Amino acid sequence: DQQVKQNSPSLSVQEGRISILNCDYTNSMFDYFLWYKKYPAEGPTFLISISSIKDKNEDGRFTVFLNKSAKHLSLHIVPSQPGDSAVYFCAASNTGNQFYFGTGTSLTVIP
Amino acid sequence: GAVVSQHPSRVICKSGTSVKIECRSLDFQATTMFWYRQFPKQSLMLMATSNEGSKATYEQGVEKDKFLINHASLTLSTLTVTSAHPEDSSFYICSAASGSISYEQYFGPGTRLTVT
Numbered sequence: 001d002q003q004v005k006q007n008s009p010s011l012s013v014q015e016g017r018i019s020i021l022n023c024d025y026t027n028s029m030f031d032y033f034l035w036y037k038k039y040p041a042e043g044p045t046f047l048i049s050i051s052s053i054k055d056k057n058e059d060g061r062f063t064v065f066l067n068k069s070a071k072h073l074s075l076h077i078v079p080s081q082p083g084d085s086a087v088y089f090c091a092a093s094n095t096g097n098q099f100y101f102g103t104g105t106s107l108t109v110i111p
Numbered sequence: 112g113a114v115v116s117q118h119p120s121r122v123i124c125k126s127g128t129s130v131k132i133e134c135r136s137l138d139f140q141a142t143t144m145f146w147y148r149q150f151p152k153q154s155l156m157l158m159a160t161s162n163e164g165s166k167a168t169y170e171q172g173v174e175k176d177k178f179l180i181n182h183a184s185l186t187l188s189t190l191t192v193t194s195a196h197p198e199d200s201s202f203y204i205c206s207a208a209s210g211s212i213s214y215e216q217y218f219g220p221g222t223r224l225t226v227t
Contacts (some may be wrong), residue, residue, distance in 0.1 A: 002114065044155045099202075099218070099220060100220055101204075101216075
């Protein structure tokens with residue numbers, strides 16, 4: 001069964017607004033979470049990560065929130081830009097030896 | 112939900128030997144499988160794309176004679192690292208896609224390769 005789930009396959013947002021991408025996981029042993037961004041015909045690139053000892057990590061326009069009790073994390077992008085249009089994957093890891101990825105959310109930022 | 116497995120999850124081999132990594136789609140037919148290598152800064156590098164029954168398409172800079180990819184069935188793809196060297200030590204991840212929507216990829220948990 002999928003241990004990491006992204007239930008929204010697509011999301012459209014107006015430029016300048018906030019994009020919120022969600023991710024749920026089932027394994028309470030996961031201790032590290034990552035977000036990847038992927039353009040067509042390219043491999044995913046690392047975007048931002050968060051350790052389970054934190055509940056928030058911010059890097060410029062990108063902020064990841066972790067709610068361990070709900071086994072939920074989210075990626076906020078604000079303000080959204082057209083160049084942010086891509087597929088976003090969340091991933092979770094236990095000890096760093098294995099990573100479990102979600103199925104991706106395709107974000108479209110409308111100019 | 113769709114599940115992709117990889118075997119082994121971790122392997123240590125000696126320099127000069129070959130290592131095979133399997134990627135299986137457990138509950139769906141994967142028309143396309145992707146092989147990635149994860150580098151220290153966490154980015155995943157796409158190595159090759161394989162379609163069942165045909166030769167894999169390698170990304171630029173990836174040696175196809177060194178990283179042999181076989182996609183013999185709709186549920187199995189293998190990556191063989193031939194004559195492994197310490198610089199091949201890395202984390203290899205496969206993903207599988209079942210349909211025409213390219214972003215619906217299901218990733219395996221990865222294989223940690225250490226070459227001594």
